[in-house]
Amino acid sequence: MFAAGAASFLWEQFAPNRTKVETEYHELSKPIFYQGNYYKLSAIGEKEGLKLPLELIQEWIDPSILYEKSSDSVIITTKDKVLRLKTTELSALMNEKPITLSFPVEKKGSDIYVPIEPLRQLYPFEIRESDQTGAVLLFKKGETLKWGKRTAAEAAQLRTFASIKAPIVSSIAGGEQVILLGEEEEWYRVQQASGPIGYVRKTDIQIDHDETIPVQEDTSSYVPWKPPAGKLNLTWEHVISKNPDTTKIGDMPGLQVVSPTWFSISDGEGRLKNLADASYVKWAQTRNYQVWALFSNGFDPDVTNKALSTYDSRMKIIKQLLGFAQTYKLQGFNIDFENVYLKDKENLVQFVREMTPFMHEQGLAVSIDVTPKSTNEMWSMFYDRTALAEVVDYMMVMAYDEYWATSPKSGSVSSLPWTESSVKQILNVDKVPPSKLVLGVPFYTRQWTEEMKNGKLTATSKTLTMEAAAAIIKDKKLTPTYLPDTGQNYVEYKEGEKLIRIWLEDETSMKARLDLVKKYDLAGVATWRRGFEQSPMWKVIQDGLVPTAP
Structure with a gap:
């Protein structure tokens, strides 16, 4: 009796579980796997007609791939390609050039399926389909797979967890190779080429070989322009209606x-206003300046919302800009979108993702202006700085207007602590690479007038050029005082009961800003705006951007 009980106990403790169970994904007709995980939706089709769920592509491969409901289109953007696929149609557009697909995008209920044909061309993934089960395995190009092999003739059991007491999910045939995903004590976690994932004892599998998925050759021909001195030195030319007389520019x-601020969106259909001047470009070329024309949204949120809402209107804008670049022999564009609804945040990113490949195809640089981070939805929060920085060549942070023209309180246009904080937030929070971040600096300041009205202190301002501020100092015989809390020189004087205050932008503040460029190894500076500076400031900037000797 005792012996029988002991035998039963030993059987329960050491005998392997013979129960067979279905895989977790058994209800999927064509399961899809990546890095040991399966997706909740099935693939459809087979062989060259295989199609993957758009939702999967967005989650596992490219979160920026877009389905645009208004045009019933899937839009794919890479660093050098823009592909538009309309559902049920075999004709598509690659960088606006027609191509023919073998299989169309397909809708099944609320799910959208994309053919693998263009996916294989555009993404660094390899797609393998099991002839045995139809399972689809995705591998990122460049990753290394570790393969094991069942060398014995009899099958080994693949179990749901690392124990002989775990149910059997599949069998590994003699001579079959499996992908090693990990290990847990005396067990390997593996995947069969036919799909099933589970655990097998290490003694049942022999390490066989490594396989590196071939990397796709980079076919992009765009070579980003690099400033000859190492750091970018750009200035904005403010053009309201008439271009400057270049003979008067020193x-x-x-x-x-x-x-130059030449182009802007004029209506929701995507038509652009054009203030460009070929003679200005010719003048710039004689001085070896590149011309990166500024393109803005006109700061009109409603027009911006409509113009960015569809692929067709966005492409209309892009085609006009390409035409302007060719007509005026431009070298790049600077995008300046401000006063934008927060709901258009993703549309702005999509526009820049669609615009940049076309510009790069023509050898044109693309940069974008952003404000410092704040809680203001329409002047700061609508920028997805992280996503935008992945696409553009440069990002200019407009680190000025800390105290803006209509601010209820007087203060500096750009105190040094505020400027440094603005830079650090974009570098550390938004993860914008310093090699792309350009510090926007002011050539202007404000003259603030403080006075008591109805028992309340009020502040009004007017913009001053550097020269105008210097003239006031000379005329009033003022002596600037350095303020450590702002990192700037400061003057004030009285006019009757009014207090006049000016936080100065001068050589002192400019050198401090250039020190920030060096401290954080930023890409350079952009100055707003030409014509507001004193002429010696150019030499200050030139000297300040020279790399420090090691």
Whole structure:
């Protein structure tokens, strides 16, 4: 009796479980796997007609792939390609050039399926389909797979967890190879080429070989322009209606790029306003300046919302810009979108993702202006700085207007602590690479007038150029005082009961800003705006951007 009980106990403790169970994904007709995980939706089709769920592509491969309901289109953007696929149609557009697909995008209920044909061309993934089960395995190009092999003739059992007491989910035939996903004590976690994932004893599998998924060759021909001195030195040319008389523009030593404010969206259909001047470009070329024309949204949120809402209107804008670049022989564009609804955050990113490949295809640089981070939805929060920085060549942080023209309180246009904090937040929170971040600096300041009205202190301002501020100091015989809390020189004086205050932008503040460029190894500076500076400031900037000797 005792012996029988002991035998029963030993059987329960050491005998392997013979129960067979279904896989977790058994209800999926064509399960899809990546890195040892299966997706909740099935693939459809087979062989060259295989199609993957759009939802899977967004989660596992490219979160930026877009389905645009209004045009019933799937839009894929990479660093050098823009592909538009309309559902049920075999004709598609690659960088606006027609191509023919063998299989169309397909809708099944609320799910959208994308053919693998263009996916294989555009993404660094390899797709393998099991002839035995139809399972689809995705592998990222460049990753290394570790393969094991069942060398014995009899099958080994694949179990649901690392124990002989675990149910059997599949069998590994003699000579079959499996992908090693991990290990847990005396067990390997493996996947069969036919799909099943589970645990097998290490003694049942022999390490066989490594396989590196071939990397796709980079076919992009765009080579980003690099400033000859290492750091970018750009200035914005403010054009309201008439371009400047270039014969009156003095020397600007060290300057590399001018960005005239020439183009803006004029209506929701995507038509653009054009203030460009070929003679200005010719003048810039004689001075070896690149011209990166500024393109803005006109700061109109409603027009912006409509113009960015569809692929067709976005592409209309892009085609006009390409035409302008060719007509005026431009070298790049600077995007300046401000006062934008928060709901258009993703549409702005999509527009830049669609615009950049076309510009790069023509050798044009793309940069974008952003404000410092704040809680203001329409002037700061609508920028997805992280996503935008992945696409553009440069990002200019407009680190000025800390105290803006209509601020109820007087203060600096751009105190140094505020400027440094703005830079650090974009670098550390938004993860924008310093090699792309350009510090926007002011050539202007504000003259603040404080006075008591109805028992309340009020503040009003007017913009001053550097020269105008210097003239006031000379006329009033003022002596600037350095303020450590702002990192700037400061003057004030009285006019009757009014207190006039000016936080100065001068050589002192400019050198401090250039020190920030060096401290954080930023890409350079962009100055707002040409014509507001004193001429010696160009030499200050030129010298300040020279790399420090090691």
